[in-house]
Amino acid sequence: MNKGQELKLIRKAAGGDRDSAEQLVRAHQGSLYGYILRISGQPHTSEDVVQEAFVRVLTNLDRFDPRFRFSTWLFTIGRRVYFNMCEKKRPCSDSERVDGWRDNREAATCRVDRDDTKAVCRDMLQAELMRLPSDQREVVVLFHQHEWPISLISEHTGMPVGTVKSHLHRARLRLREWILHRVETPGVETLKFQEAWR
Amino acid sequence: MKSRSGSGIGSGMGGGKPSKDDGRAHRIRDRLMNECLDSIVGGDAGMARAMLRASGEVAPGADRDVAEMRRLLKPLTKVAAAPDLAFRILAETHRRRPFLPSFARHKISVWRVALAASFLGLITGGYLISESGGSGQGLGEGLGSEVALASVSPAVAIQSSVFESALVEPSIAVSLSPSLRRPLLALGEAGSLTPARRWGVSGGTGDSEVSVAGGERNAGGMASEDWGVGVGVGVGVGIGAIASRVGASSDGLELGGSSMLGRPTSLPTSSLLWSDGANTSLLKTNPLPACLIDSHIGERVGGRVGGRVGGPAFGRPVMRWVNPGFGTTFQGTFGIPAERGFGPSAGPGLPSLPRLDLDSLLAPK
Numbered sequence: 242m243n244k245g246q247e248l249k250l251i252r253k254a255a256g257g258d259r260d261s262a263e264q265l266v267r268a269h270q271g272s273l274y275g276y277i278l279r280i281s282g283q284p285h286t287s288e289d290v291v292q293e294a295f296v297r298v299l300t301n302l303d304r305f306d307p308r309f310r311f312s313t314w315l316f317t318i319g320r321r322v323y324f325n326m327c328e329k330k331r332p333c334s335d336s337e338r339v340d341g342w343r344d345n346r347e348a349a350t351c352r353v354d355r356d357d358t359k360a361v362c363r364d365m366l367q368a369e370l371m372r373l374p375s376d377q378r379e380v381v382v383l384f385h386q387h388e389w390p391i392s393l394i395s396e397h398t399g400m401p402v403g404t405v406k407s408h409l410h411r412a413r414l415r416l417r418e419w420i421l422h423r424v425e426t427p428g429v430e431t432l433k434f435q436e437a438w439r
Numbered sequence: 440m441k442s443r444s445g446s447g448i449g450s451g452m453g454g455g456k457p458s459k460d461d462g463r464a465h466r467i468r469d470r471l472m473n474e475c476l477d478s479i480v481g482g483d484a485g486m487a488r489a490m491l492r493a494s495g496e497v498a499p500g501a502d503r504d505v506a507e508m509r510r511l512l513k514p515l516t517k518v519a520a521a522p523d524l525a526f527r528i529l530a531e532t533h534r535r536r537p538f539l540p541s542f543a544r545h546k547i548s549v550w551r552v553a554l555a556a557s558f559l560g561l562i563t564g565g566y567l568i569s570e571s572g573g574s575g576q577g578l579g580e581g582l583g584s585e586v587a588l589a590s591v592s593p594a595v596a597i598q599s600s601v602f603e604s605a606l607v608e609p610s611i612a613v614s615l616s617p618s619l620r621r622p623l624l625a626l627g628e629a630g631s632l633t634p635a636r637r638w639g640v641s642g643g644t645g646d647s648e649v650s651v652a653g654g655e656r657n658a659g660g661m662a663s664e665d666w667g668v669g670v671g672v673g674v675g676v677g678i679g680a681i682a683s684r685v686g687a688s689s690d691g692l693e694l695g696g697s698s699m700l701g702r703p704t705s706l707p708t709s710s711l712l713w714s715d716g717a718n719t720s721l722l723k724t725n726p727l728p729a730c731l732i733d734s735h736i737g738e739r740v741g742g743r744v745g746g747r748v749g750g751p752a753f754g755r756p757v758m759r760w761v762n763p764g765f766g767t768t769f770q771g772t773f774g775i776p777a778e779r780g781f782g783p784s785a786g787p788g789l790p791s792l793p794r795l796d797l798d799s800l801l802a803p804k
Contacts, residue, residue, distance in 0.1 A: 390481060
């Protein structure tokens, strides 16, 4: 969907058109869900955040500034909703998050065979991702998953560009260190990972 | 950092106890890797290649680091398939701010409204009348004839207003009130331009309005007589979520006033219009559908005598669509002429549309 089409949909949806609103939701729910899932590690939380973010966006579409990207606005609201939710709930240990991620993969969509080496890689990466501080995790997800430019990430997170870069660089080094350490630890997952790696 | 030799993964990092030079080399390679990845993901792979070539001697094996890191992060680029939440989202959105059917979303232009008003005016109230016993400064006299083409009933009152629509700025509010003894030509007599202006007070919005009233009649504060084109200026004040408008124009007395409490929940709106008498509207916009009680009583001050002594009274069923949620308000009132009292009648031999006489209907039989 190009920007013109998207703007047209936004205008119609702002005027109360259900079909246009639905098209907007379908076009963006996947990326928002992926983003929140990566930073939260919890599928149920992600679903709640996605729903709440979309509802807020759709009921305030008349405030949308067409100079900006819709997805950026949506992600900003989603991020705010997520952090607000975290503030309210709190009990989110990293282990819960990783488990949540695994539950999610099995329950929701992925339905990955545990023997699938790619799934092992994804699991391992997600597990290590969850060990990162939330700032670093978010920056990595936005940069590598959504391929946002650093300037946009800086705007989105409210961090200076230099801070975003340093978070990104540190996060990569940590991830590499942790994953390589894990790969060297004997185990079934390691073999799968090495197999996929080669 | 642990030794990475032997596994094939990270083997470029070397092994054994790191020396001071090794540490420096590591830092250079790490930095190079990061810069290269930034360039690659940023869409400038050429820059990354150039950096790697240039640093071949200082940081040998950096290209392997970059490739390794890219492989490692590759699973991130696969977006997890999301469950379909569209239904849940739309249902919740609809609960908080209802979607509108297509007919209610249809925007009606000023000209369409004017055209519809003219048409309805013609079919419901407009016919040739013969002024009998008229005296004073009637509009009929302005024509220099005792027979005037007139809309004898405020049978049609259409108010269309689109407020607070950020996407359609300036929004337009139009009021058309063809009323008693107003020539048909004056159907477009009153219009209001309402530039939507936001007031940043507690999320409320208000509208300041400049209303322009023209028509073949006198305007308030203007010296022109019959058939002059008058301009009345309405003064609009918006504070917080409250917007109010007061306008005065026309000969005799016409006073327009409305207050509006804005989104997200529209509260009662009232408007007072005196034109050829008194016209009072009380609008309650929430809950939907709203009702509008509209009465038209009295006689134009200094108006014709003998034309409508006692004055007609009208009750109008009203259709009204309001969408407070999405920032658009549309309201339309379509009057069905119902007349009580002593009204004008078509002169002998002049075509006339049937009228509903409330007195005869309500009178005890």
